[in-house]
Amino acid sequence: MDHTFLYDGDCAFCTQSAQFLEKHVRTTAKVTPWQWADLDALGVTQDEAEAAVIWIEPGLTRAGPDAIAVLLRRAQWYWKPIGGVLSLKPVSWLAWPVYRLISRNRHKLPGGTAACSLPQAERDRLAGP
Template sequence: MSVLLFDGDCAFCTDCAHFVERRIRTEARVVPWQRADLAALGVERVEAESAVQWIEDGRRWAGPDAVAVLLRRAQWYWRPLGWALSLAPVSWVAWPLYRLLARNRHRMPGGTAACSLPQAERDLLGPR
């Protein structure tokens, strides 16, 4: 069973995860990393905080690489996009673009001010 981990405290990330659940059929469980057994999945908290994670058969991909694998494991019409995301020159710019979006996710549609806070500061806010 594959798992897609995302930041469940970020409204933008949660909206993206809901899009995946509604529109991109996959066998993967889509789980906020805050509610996952990270140790069992072989993921460090700092890794989960820094990028979306795809875990499958003991292997792990992060950020745009995780998105590419997700798309390659989805319906046939998503697969070309997943392969394109993995190929140069798209793959060369994927991480810089991913980081740019991640740093500005509080400005994205559905984003909130909490999305821009480091996880340690979000922890201080308590459950929402």
């Protein structure tokens, strides 16, 4: 599979969102937690993966709402217009602050847990050896 969509597998809100994508948005991408992915092979750093969802395909890597836009443009016909609109510069510029707001508060959203608000290093430390 040449397309990959990475998300935070330690975050329940993110996992539920990814499950929605897998169930309702047919895409060519492998939707996978970044913690289970070979980040080096994908050309992504852990810091990048922690910061936002990421779409990866040969010659194209996008993060946050830009990644979601690409995923939707690569899905069934009825998702493509939504991805197209989300890709438009004025919409994309507005989508980033909304994405960051949701990302910073995902632990407060339905399905979110306290772990959702912690960086991976903190999660690892709390989990112990």
